[in-house]
Amino acid sequence: MRNRIVILGAGAAPGVPALGTGWGSCNPENLKNNRLRTTTYIEYRGIKLLIDTCPDLRTQLINQNIRDIDGVLYTHCHADHLHGIDDLREINRISRQSLNFYAGRLTTKQIKRRFDYLIASPKKVNNVIRKASLIPNLIKANQPFYIKGVKITPIKMKDHCPECLGYVFDDGVYVHIADFKSLPPSAYKMIACRPKLMIIPLTTLKGEVQHASLQEVLQVINKINPEKVIINHMTNECDYDTVDTLTPENVRPAYDNLIIEF
Secondary structure, eight states, X not given: OOOEEEEEEXXXXXXXXXXXXXXXXXXXXXXXXXXXXXXXEEEETXXXXXXXXXXXXXXXXXXXXXXXXXXXXOOOOOHHHHTTGGGHHHHHHHHTSOEEXXXXXXXXXXXXXXXXXXXXXXXXOOOXXXXXXXXXXXXXXXXXXXXXXXXXXXEEOBSSSSOOEEEEXXXXXXXXXXXXXXXXXXXXXXXXXXXXXXEEEEEOSSOBTTBOOHHHHHHHHHHHOOSOEEEEEEOTTSOHHHHHHHSOTTEEEOOTTEEEEO
């Protein structure tokens, strides 16, 4: 069975073009620079998952005809990673059943506060045609959990927000790094084998207080040493061809609807 990921959106919070600064450094004639916000879809060993639900989620699911998922993994509660959550109501209606999501304590708390109407009523069979029905599953960094027999280990990102998690599948076959400035030693310890594929965010080439620079991203890549790397979560400061030129052969920038099998 081949595993695959789909980059539903490759952009950071403003998207590209951004409302305020337009195309920025990006070449508008290159369609790969036109970016919705970041959501990733993964099919791995028979499970179908979303990582985050950006505000463009409805368009993304329609673009790829995704109508069936087993759950959602949340990295953190920033709006560009969370606020498409209401579109999961349609997944409820299509499947006619509740949907599990997995998140850390602070992210779960924010989801329940901002989107309380989406949470499944406990100890009841919810009428998902009329009422949204999402089931929270609390997870902790470095403590593995399982979905249909697949081992998934959350790992802690540092210096982005109070709680941000990446995900390691089956001890490192697939690694999804979320927004970060640095990774603690504990995160590296959770990656026990050489990854077949890793997703990692860039945001801006020079980096910021809460986001790694290209140099810092490449340092993490060199330390983990995956076979293939996709860089996503890029602002309009990150032209596709420029990033492609500045990265090694096994590292490539993402674009919307990019499909990678591994």
